[in-house]
Amino acid sequence: VLVHVGFAMSRIDEREAAQTLALLTELGEAQAELAAMRASEAAR
Amino acid sequence: MKYVDEFRDGEKARVLEREMRALMPRVPSVPGRKLQIMEVCGGHTHAIFRYGIEAMLPDGVELVHGPGCPVCVLPMGRIDDCIAIAERPNVIFTTFGDAMRVPGSKKSLLGAKGDGADIRMVYSPLDALALARKHPEKEVVFFALGFETTTPSTALTVLQAEADGIANFSLFCNHITIVPTLRAILESSDLQIDGFIGPGHVSMVIGTTPYDFIAESYRKPIVVAGFEPLDVLHSIYLVLLQLAEGRCSVENQYARVVLSAGNRMAMEAVARVFELREHFEWRGLGSIPQSGLRMRDAYAAYDAERKFAVPGLLVLDPAACQCGEVLKGTLKPWECRIFGTACTPETPVGALMVSSEGACAAYYQYGGVPVHAEAPAR
Numbered sequence: 001v002l003v004h005v006g007f008a009m010s011r012i013d014e015r016e017a018a019q020t021l022a023l024l025t026e027l028g029e030a031q032a033e034l035a036a037m038r039a040s041e042a043a044r
Numbered sequence: 045m046k047y048v049d050e051f052r053d054g055e056k057a058r059v060l061e062r063e064m065r066a067l068m069p070r071v072p073s074v075p076g077r078k079l080q081i082m083e084v085c086g087g088h089t090h091a092i093f094r095y096g097i098e099a100m101l102p103d104g105v106e107l108v109h110g111p112g113c114p115v116c117v118l119p120m121g122r123i124d125d126c127i128a129i130a131e132r133p134n135v136i137f138t139t140f141g142d143a144m145r146v147p148g149s150k151k152s153l154l155g156a157k158g159d160g161a162d163i164r165m166v167y168s169p170l171d172a173l174a175l176a177r178k179h180p181e182k183e184v185v186f187f188a189l190g191f192e193t194t195t196p197s198t199a200l201t202v203l204q205a206e207a208d209g210i211a212n213f214s215l216f217c218n219h220i221t222i223v224p225t226l227r228a229i230l231e232s233s234d235l236q237i238d239g240f241i242g243p244g245h246v247s248m249v250i251g252t253t254p255y256d257f258i259a260e261s262y263r264k265p266i267v268v269a270g271f272e273p274l275d276v277l278h279s280i281y282l283v284l285l286q287l288a289e290g291r292c293s294v295e296n297q298y299a300r301v302v303l304s305a306g307n308r309m310a311m312e313a314v315a316r317v318f319e320l321r322e323h324f325e326w327r328g329l330g331s332i333p334q335s336g337l338r339m340r341d342a343y344a345a346y347d348a349e350r351k352f353a354v355p356g357l358l359v360l361d362p363a364a365c366q367c368g369e370v371l372k373g374t375l376k377p378w379e380c381r382i383f384g385t386a387c388t389p390e391t392p393v394g395a396l397m398v399s400s401e402g403a404c405a406a407y408y409q410y411g412g413v414p415v416h417a418e419a420p421a422r
Contacts, residue, residue, distance in 0.1 A: 006168030
């Protein structure tokens with residue numbers, strides 16, 4: 001839970017936390033793919 | 045620590061940095077100035093400086109540090125009122141630590157404590173209530189301040205005092221609300237904000253629907269954000285993405301904590317104990333209609349403003365202090381004529397140098413002054 005000045009204010013949602021991180025991982029993977037594509041184009 | 049370390053991952057931060065840069069050609073630029081994104085909440089201001097987020101922003105984007113530090117926007121006169129209450133012989137005055145150094149017109153609460161007033165720092169309003177239980181011969185007053193994040197805790201403490209029949213406990217209520225403040229910022233002619241990073245903890249209480257007017261009436265994007273560096277970067281990216289796609293909506297980046305409907309129990313407790321004031325005076329922003337809360341008549345017995353006479357004077361900030369301009373984002377902290385010289389965290393002149401959430405204290409602590417910044421000519 002998230003506690004503020006001695007009061008539990010919210011329950012942290014594990015699934016939502018994982019989704020946010022997964023989204024950022026996907027962005028990173030897409031970037032890496034794009035970079036690899038550009039590199040192979042440049043090599044041709 | 046879980047939910048903390050994962051959101052401080054440096055590799056993911058660099059991914060977001062590259063994504064933002066790649067977006068920029070699609071983001072409409074504004075002639076003559078940079079795009080301005082305001083982080084409303086002082087917690088975000090602190091995170092931005094602590095993690096060096098400004099250095100990761102693409103060219104053409106700057107952050108404006110908003111008024112969401114409750115200690116910073118409190119006018120001097122209210123500190124004088126606190127001291128007037130605290131100096132009464134029978135009072136134990138309790139406060140969160142970050143309000144201790146805020147200067148009043150003559151002294152701070154810390155100064156008043158040095159002069160003999162019984163002023164004590166507490167972590168929670170419940171600690172103040174415990175003091176009232178322990179000292180039935182004294183009047184225990186709690187300095188209630190903060191946005192919607194903190195308001196439920198003081199409301200619930202008053203309800204607890206009522207349930208336990210504790211009569212020697214009261215609040216000096218300085219709670220403020222976020223929506224009228226955002227409206228005042230959007231209506232201000234000094235400010236041209238292109239998008240907002242919405243407050244995370246306030247939204248955990250009120251939800252995200254109260255911000256709909258920002259997208260619907262003012263056509264600005266707002267993204268409610270968490271407080272870790274990836275949260276802040278991700279939210280800035282989402283604001284830029286909305287601008288690039290010509291959209292404006294309320295988005296929730298902090299869905300692991302914030303529900304769109306907020307926390308109903310917390311809001312019910314607040315509505316039972318508090319009502320809106322017609323006006324509330326803000327440091328730097330002046331008087332904003334319906335932006336402050338007072339206690340309902342049913343809880344007058346717990347209202348320090350009615351229990352004790354408070355001077356209630358309007359006191360102007362010292363002439364040298366430019367907190368008002370910094371709060372409005374029209375001046376950068378280091379451009380203030382007394383930043384880091386007459387005004388430091390040790391001897392603050394303005395409130396923004398006091399709290400760790402204040403923009404000036406954050407700049408001072410984390411060295412956010414860009415090397416190319418020229419000394420202001422005044």
